[in-house]
Amino acid sequence: MRFVGKTIRWVLNTIPRPALQRVAEWAVPILGLFYIGKGRRCPICGCERRKFLPYGYGKVREDALCPKCLSLERHRLLWFYLMNNDAEREKIKSLSTILHIAPEVCLMRQFKKIYITKPQNYITADLESPLADMHFDVQSIPMEDNSVDIIICNHLLEHVESDYKALQEMYRIMRNGGIGVMLAPIDYSRETTFEDDTITDPKQRAELFGQYDHRRVYGKDYLERLRAAGFEAEEIDYAAEFSDYARTLYSFGCDHLYIVRKG
Numbered sequence: 713m714r715f716v717g718k719t720i721r722w723v724l725n726t727i728p729r730p731a732l733q734r735v736a737e738w739a740v741p742i743l744g745l746f747y748i749g750k751g752r753r754c755p756i757c758g759c760e761r762r763k764f765l766p767y768g769y770g771k772v773r774e775d776a777l778c779p780k781c782l783s784l785e786r787h788r789l790l791w792f793y794l795m796n797n798d799a800e801r802e803k804i805k806s807l808s809t810i811l812h813i814a815p816e817v818c819l820m821r822q823f824k825k826i827y828i829t830k831p832q833n834y835i836t837a838d839l840e841s842p843l844a845d846m847h848f849d850v851q852s853i854p855m856e857d858n859s860v861d862i863i864i865c866n867h868l869l870e871h872v873e874s875d876y877k878a879l880q881e882m883y884r885i886m887r888n889g890g891i892g893v894m895l896a897p898i899d900y901s902r903e904t905t906f907e908d909d910t911i912t913d914p915k916q917r918a919e920l921f922g923q924y925d926h927r928r929v930y931g932k933d934y935l936e937r938l939r940a941a942g943f944e945a946e947e948i949d950y951a952a953e954f955s956d957y958a959r960t961l962y963s964f965g966c967d968h969l970y971i972v973r974k975g
């Protein structure tokens with residue numbers, strides 16, 4: 713099914729991000745018809761397939777994308793974590809305020825169901841996505857200090873001009889006792905993050921930073937960068953806590969979870 717992977721990579725690199733979601737919502741389930749069977753299960757939407765679909769802007773990863781809810785490996789892993797880890801689960805169950813920045817549709821749909829009786833406590837935000845409730849630059853968040861209990865902000869910081877400013881803003885609006893989930897692509901072969909503001913050409917960015925709109929490649933110092941804004945930060949190899957069978961069934965990939973706390 714190499715052509716499925718190639719098609720998805722072409723779409724990702726060609727269609728502007730605001731339109732991508734709309735196209736993906738009808739196109740990906742059609743591609744998913746090539747994968748009918750058993751062997752993989754999405755814990756977010758319950759979809760079963762022989763395999764997940766390939767996905768990737770540069771190098772295409774096999775067994776990655778759920779054809780029904782569009783979850784990727786890290787979303788499925790994170791969903792298990794949020795639903796099973798006591799502190800996070802309790803906050804979500806009690807409908808504490810969530811700010812979901814650059815919201816992934818697969819997670820957003822589930823949160824909207826959970827927050828059906830208190831929809832005002834689940835807030836989505838994005839610079840431009842028409843699916844989001846609020847539109848702002850994460851380096852200047854138009855929200856009050858200490859007003860949010862959970863912040864979910866995955867794979868965004870590598871796109872932002874000053875990730876330090878963005879993290880400071882997220883720290884400011886988080887309540888004491890709050891929790892944040894801040895996943896990012898990490899190159900574990902790098903000791904320190906590589907960034908260069910002078911590189912603005914999309915092709916060069918793709919070559920150096922791994923994607924046409926990335927501004928940096930994080931290294932092993934990612935945790936330190938989260939801590940620099942004031943957060944306590946923890947890296948969790950959560951997939952390692954599952955059996956081989958479960959890791960294959962849900963196709964978790966090898967992402968680590970990055971969890972921050974305030975106070």
Ligand SMILES: [Zn+2]
Binds near residue numbers: 759778783
């Ligand atoms: Zn799914």
